[in-house]
Amino acid sequence: MENLKIEASERKINTKGDLKKLRLEGFLPGILYGDKEKNLPLAVKKILIKKMLESSNFMSSVIEMSIGGSKHKVLTKDINFHPLNNEPIHIDFQKIKPGTKVTVNIPVKFINNENCPGLKMGGVLNIVRRKIELRCAAENIPAEIVVDLANKEMNESIHISSVKLPDGAKPVISDRDFTIATIAAPTVVKEPEPAAAAAGDAAAGDAATTAEGGATAAGDAKPADGKTKPGETAKTPEAAKKPAAAAPADKKK
Template identity: 45%
Template sequence: MSEQLTLPAEQRERNGKGASRELRRTGRVPAVIYGDKNTPLSVHVDEKSLAKMLSTGHFMNTIVMIDAGGKSHRTLPKDVQFHPVSSRPIHVDFLRIGEHSTVTVAIPVRFDNEEASPGLKRGGVLNVVQHEIELVCDAAEIPDELHIDLTGLDIGDSIHISNVTLPKGAKAAIDDRDFTIATLVAPSAMKSEEGDTATDAGDVPTVGEEGEAEGGDAAEGGNEG
């Protein structure tokens, strides 16, 4: 389960582009807290503290407690805007949630035990279709990542959502089909060899065989003469 983070904030006295630019020049990032049937709250947070949280790799599926205006807000990050050139964060949206609210979050997938996969040992390639899986779960039970065991996986096998053990109380946001997460495919060299074998087994004659056939026909014609 993701650890809860705490982010101090200050309420914004002014809104608008000019006020936001001024905040950014002082190392602050404008943000808004909304949802849970309450009035949106405009705040600003320290850029360095935010950048440190972003570097964890699971900021977007972690509960963030924001202390602002003498009150603590339980939130889930919903969107981070970055500067197109510097990649610095320039705005954040936080969704206010209850302690046991049901939330939809994108959880990264991690594959374990590659050495126990016969297909990978033979040179197969793991083709990942879903790098993240959207889960519906309790806000207090959000996992950092989903682990998928590759033990016994061979070339031609597929991993579907039904093969994954989800955390207790969680379910896939897509529930109308057994969608594919990854497949194990043959390497290009193996496919090429299989293609050559198929050609050899066919009825298409080689150039030499064509020549021998034509030569035989000519010889038979000469005997008739």
């Protein structure tokens, strides 16, 4: 892996006011943790760190740091970001020496997607791990872990044992052959068959017709409470009580 380079200066200021002024001047406060040496407060250009952060493997890259004429091999140990604008506000580095074993997260890269039978058949690449934590020598940190998808079939799983790692590098998870990705079958929502859909619509129509016919029959029947049916003239109580008028008697001649 090609080493990154960065220039830093020793930082003498530690108060909150001084650190705020340092940030306003475009610098980022940080600390270089030594192997056995004393920790060194330092300052680096913020714009340089932001540019390096665009690289997906920045946290696992060996950096050549220059401080006042002396050079050191370092790894980025931690970065703090502002909770509102997500701007970096502090950075820590760890000094390393040749042969030093370090633990780093390495990004996974998938290749030969176009030669994967499972994907050609409509399968989906289900990525379980986008980064893998490795324990390896500081001078032999890989830039990426390459996973070849050629000849991978539908429903096939890709485990860490099938991936070639650099000499001396071992995954931190060592108690199982964990999965990196799978070629999953596509998820399809089954549509109802035309015959079943037509039968359902016909049943719904018959039910509606039956309900309508029942309502009409109920309207034609005479209500049990004696109320007037539609079209009849209602009789008032007075008309019901008044006797019918007698026919006039014939006059004697």
